Amino acid sequence: MSVADAQATVTIVPASTAPLVSRDSASSYWLIAPAVIFMSLFLVIPILMIVYVSFWTQTTFKIEAKLTLDSWQTFFASDTYITSLFTTVRIWLIVLVTTFVVGYPTALFVGLFVRNKTLQTALLVMCVIPFWTSFLIRVLAWRPMLGKEGAINIILQGLGIIQQPIEALLFTELSVIIGMTQIYVVFMVGPIAFMLGRIDPSLIEAARDLGADFWRILRKIIFPLSLPGVVVGAIFVSVMVLGEFATSAALSGRKVNLLGNIIVTQVGSLKWALASVVGVILTVIMGLVVAGLLRIVDLKKEL
Amino acid sequence: MESKVLKPILAVYVGLFLLFLYGPFLVLGILSFQQGPEGGPQFPITEWSTFWYKHLFGLAPPSRVSPLPIGEALFRSMTLAGMTMITSTVLGVMSAQAFRKNFRGKSVIFYLIVLGMIVPGVLVGLGTALVATTTGIDRHWWSTAFATHVVYTFPFAFLVMLAIFNRFDSSVEEASWSLGVSPLKTFRKVTFPLIFPGVLSAMLFAFTLSYDEFSRTLFSSGRDQTLPLAIYGTFTVEIHPNVFAFGVLTTIFSFSLLAVYAILMTLSVRRAKRVAIQEAIA
Amino acid sequence: MTVPLHRDALGVARCFGNLHNSQRLRSPYIGALDALAGKMAVEAAIFSLDGVVKRYGAHTALDSITFSIKNNEYVSLLGPSGSGKTVLLRTIAGFEAPDAGTVHVGNHDKTRVPAHLRAIGFVFQNFALFPHLSVFDNVAFGLRYGIMPIAEDAVRERTLKMLDLVGLTGLGERGVTQISGGQKQRVALARTLVTEPKLVLLDEPLGALDANLRTRMRIELRRIREQLGVTFLHVTGSETEALAMGDRVIVLDQGRIAQIAKSDDVYNRPASANVARFLNRYNVFDGVLEGDRFTSPYGQFGFGHRVPDRRSAYAIRYDRLAARASDGPQNGGATLEAGYVASEYLGSAVVHFFEAKGGKVIEVEHHLSNGPPAKYVAGARYVLAWKPDDAIVFG
Structure with missing residues (x-):
């Protein structure tokens, strides 16, 4: 509503009722005010601060509020940083695909094939249970799994599938992807299973009666109906993977440097301006990804 | 028809999926009982012991591994x-x-x-x-x-x-x-x-x-x-395996937290439920 | 006070559900309650609305509603769904703010007063009992937490007395989800009445009950109200309920008041064709009114009296029609030819359904006190006849 419209409304409404109506929403304003103030102070201002500081002048020991593009030039001139930008995008895309590929069949089973509500809930709870263990411990738990003398190598050797332990499992990009997939796949399974659970079984029966085979039904009916769930899951996974630094720190042996890791190192050496540049770039990528995903489906309509 | 074939396949897949989710925890749990202080955070288990749990609470004799803060x-x-x-x-x-x-x-x-x-x-x-x-x-x-x-x-x-x-x-x-x-x-x-x-x-x-x-x-x-x-x-x-022992303990702690929540929830829901059942009978 | 059953209203009551059984059920607590009733002196207009308007965007839900209610009166508010009756009730209670107009309780302007300071009781259709409290705590709620602090002893005494009055003696410790629909209704009523409001608004209070229980609760409602001498404004979508319960009936039509009158006046002399339609006791025909002739698609009819209305229509009550074989003798009066469809037994009367040309359904009601009903052949043509003096014309 434009200002002119608002003024017009005010003049139409009889003067006597104005106090009652405004008192009505006044209580809402008082209730919401603390939250708005809190989020403005501790979320909006810090993010604006990142943008502002990215243009500050950084010297080895201190930082000054003199505006410059130096830190931006440093970032785009450095192979290390550009590589890390591409690594971040690559790992994000790969993890997005792996969580979808690994998670979708599970969601299909839980949401569509299990029609018993109790069993369905039990399976979903089993997927969520690992979340009550510290995130960092869950990441660390992959080390004895993937290592040269780890469980996977021991089992594969015991079964006689391999003779020499696979060393590529730990402290590589692969270990980071495996770790992230395990940690974030549940965020894909949940929303998809939720959407699949809402499909009317008679719809699939009808398609089957018309002679459609399962793959056709999956492509033409099941997948389109589950798409909002896929998008919600993809937003969850994207937001978390793009801001990641712990999994790569724990499982890559410093070989994989994501943008998040760059921020951590730069802050560690008090290079605030460069850390801010990386922060702004990360924010922009995040905004593009979320906006792009939201264009695929109209979530307000679907949920 | 397909679902007769597909459903068991998917069920097996979900089993593997859960193994993927829980596998690291199993390994973590097993290795937390590694012998200490020489035993490392990997297989094989040289000797089963609760050394790292004692170490966590400062009950183990001093060794080169510093206790977790x-x-x-x-x-x-x-x-x-x-x-x-x-x-x-x-x-x-x-x-x-x-x-x-x-x-x-x-x-x-x-x-x-x-x-x-x-x-x-x-x-x-x-x-x-x-x-x-x-x-x-x-x-x-x-x-x-x-x-x-x-x-x-x-x-x-x-x-x-x-x-x-x-x-x-x-x-x-x-x-x-x-x-x-x-x-x-x-x-x-x-x-x-x-x-x-x-x-x-x-x-x-x-x-x-x-x-x-x-x-x-x-x-x-x-x-x-x-x-x-x-x-x-x-x-x-x-x-060191003390981190694993710690992971096991935090997991147990999280579950007790969850149990407290479940108990509180059941208590607040039970009355309504019991009442609903009685109404259904009447 | 006495139940104002006039001659015509008695007829209504009889065919609607044996209201003549609604003799006051004497309560042993009537002595105590007389004192309570005595406190409320009989005075004119304890409540009035003046020019109340409520809009939702472009839609006008209430259009300058003006009326007043006397002390110790039972007023029914009748209207089809969407006529604005619930909005009106919520505006009176203070849940919604009117866009214009005033709400007075006694001499006090309550238009800007929040709901909890209005001393107006409200009984909800879905009862809106507090599910986490027992029956006793539900009833004691307003006394305990209201703006006037009351000692817990007095709360106990008044609550127990009220539980007795509404017939819930001994059920105080039950949870409100553990009791039947009729009992929930009583709790809702007791909870409101125990706070001694000047006016109680009832929003389709019997709507959630089954038919059997509804008839019993009607009688109960009247008894309790008369014992306490409190004023009721009872909203209902059921014309039988409105006519049987109210001393007066307000008929609401598209946010406007179509008629305010005593029950039998509304029944015998509906103020508009729409009111006649809501009553569900009239066959209403559209047509053209010229002088003293009314021309409908089924022929020209004479009529007894005329009521001014924006559109012309012709109404004849179901029980004023008689059906006879189409080749029988014609003895003047208004007639129309129709095919017999079916009959429905109502206990004290039978309603025969006929279909005139164009698919218009015409109902003919035969009271069993006038002898056994005639047998009709499905699909056969009959002549429906009535005395023009019994008919009302609008226009």
């Missing part, structure tokens, strides 16, 4: 999670209550709140650290880190309460007003008791998220470490 860190994390839980639940209930009416700027405020759970922790932590250093405010786990935690957990509490109020029949509140009971007292005596299960869920969410949070805390907590930061510290150095 968990005592104070645990206290800080619990206190921080408690503070965060209360603040974000209060804010969540207030905001969701405000959202029951229409007001100008409602959708903008909705996105502002949800932004708190979407923006990655590193960015919030970095921004808070920048604001703190430029304004000369000291960073502490109970001040700056607390603010970043609430920014993160409050949106969850808000969404939980929003869902609860969506299904809330407001005619009981109107009934209370019409009996001459003021809106404030109505909230205390009618609304709050009825939304209490939702408040419990919001509290659980806020507590566990804050308790496990580290990417925001990393830059915003200053010198004193919280528990996740203590664990994060072990990433860079050589790890």
Whole structure:
């Protein structure tokens, strides 16, 4: 509503009722005010601060509020940083695909094939249970799994599938992807299973009666109906993977440097301006990804 | 027809999927009983022992492996999670209550709140650290880190309460007003008791998220470490099975927390359920 | 006070559901309640609305509603769904703010007063009991937490007395989800009445009950109200309920008041064609009114009296029609030819359904006190006849 419209409304409404109506929403304003103030102070201002500081002048020991593009030039001139930008995008895309590929069949089973509500809930709870263990411990738990003398190598050797332990499992990009997939796949399974659970079984029966085979039904009916769930899951996974630094720190042996890791190192050496540049770039990528995903489906309509 | 073939295949797949989810925990649990202090964080188990559990509580004889600094860190994390839980639940209930009416700027405020759970922790932590250093405010786990935690957990509490109020029949509140009971007292005596299960869920969410949070805390907590930061510290150095033993203990702790929640929830739901059954019989 | 059953209203009551059984059921607590009733002196207009308007965007839900209610009166508010009756009730209670107009209780302007300071009781269709409290605590709620502090002893005494009055003696410790629909209704009523409001608004209070229970609760409602001498404004979508319960009936049509009158006046002399339609006791025909002739698609009819209305229509009550074989003798009066469809037994009467040309359904009611009903052949043509003096014309 434009200002002119608002003024017009005010003049139409009889003067006597104005106090009652405004008192009505006044209580809402008082209730919401603390939250708005809190989020403005501790979320909006810090993010604006990142943008502002990215243009500050950084010297080895201190930082000054003199505006410059130096830190931006440093970032785009450095192979290390550009590589890390591409690594971040690559790992994000790969993890997005792996969580979808690994998670979708599970969601299909839980949401569509299990029609018993109790069993369905039990399976979903089993997927969520690992979340009550510290995130960092869950990441660390992959080390004895993937290592040269780890469980996977021991089992594969015991079964006689391999003779020499696979060393590529730990402290590589692969270990980071495996770790992230395990940690974030549940965020894909949940929303998809939720959407699949809402499909009317008679719809699939009808398609089957018309002679459609399962793959056709999956492509033409099941997948389109589950798409909002896929998008919600993809937003969850994207937001978390793009801001990641712990999994790569724990499982890559410093070989994989994501943008998040760059921020951590730069802050560690008090290079605030460069850390801010990386922060702004990360924010922009995040905004593009979320906006792009939201264009695929109209979530307000679907949920 | 296909489902007769497909369903068992998918069932087996889900079994493997769960193995994928739980496998690392199994390994972690087994290795936490590794012999110490020489036994490393990998197979084979040289000898089964509870050395690393004793080590965790400072009961093991001194060795080259320094004990995890968990005592104070645990206290800080619990206190921080408690503070965060209360603040974000209060804010969540207030905001969701405000959202029951229409007001100008409602959708903008909705996105502002949800932004708190979407923006990655590193960015919030970095921004808070920048604001703190430029304004000369000291960073502490109970001040700056607390603010970043609430920014993160409050949106969850808000969404939980929003869902609860969506299904809330407001005619009981109107009934209370019409009996001459003021809106404030109505909230205390009618609304709050009825939304209490939702408040419990919001509290659980806020507590566990804050308790496990580290990417925001990393830059915003200053010198004193919280528990996740203590664990994060072990990433860079050589790890020992004491971290695994600690993981097992925190998992047990989390489950007891979950059990407390489940008990509270059952108690508040049981009465209604028992009543419903009796009604069905009658 | 006495139940104002006039000659015509008695007829209505008889065919609607044996209201003549609604003799007052004496309660042993009547002595105590007489004192309570005595406190409320009989005075004119304890409540009035003046020019109340309520809009939702472009839609006008209430259009300058003006009426007043006397002390110790039972007023029914009748209207089809969407006529604005619930909005009106919620505006009076203070749950909604009117866009214009005033709400007075006694001499006090309550238009800007929040709901909890209005001393107006409200009984909800879905009862809106507090599910986390026992029956006793539900009833004691307003006394305990209301603006006037009351000692717990007095709360106990008044609550127990009220539970007795509404017939819930001994059920106080039950949870409100453990009791039947009729008992819930009583709790809702007791909870409101115990706070001694000047006016009680009832929003379709019997709508959630089954038919059997509804008839019993009607009698109960009247008894309790008369014992307490409190004023009721009872909203209902059921014309039988409105006519049987109210001393006066207000008929609401598209946010406007179509008629305010005593029950039998509304029944015998509906103020508009729409009111006649809501009553569900009249066959209403559209047509053209010229002088003293009314021309409908089924022929020209004479009529007894005329009521001014914006559109012309012709109404004849179901029980004023008689059906006879189409080749029988014609003895003047208004007639129309129709095919027999079916009959429905109502206990004290039979309603025969006929279909005139164009598919218009015409109902003919035969009271069993006038002898056994005639047998009709489905599909056969009959002549429906009535005395023009019994008919009302609008226009």
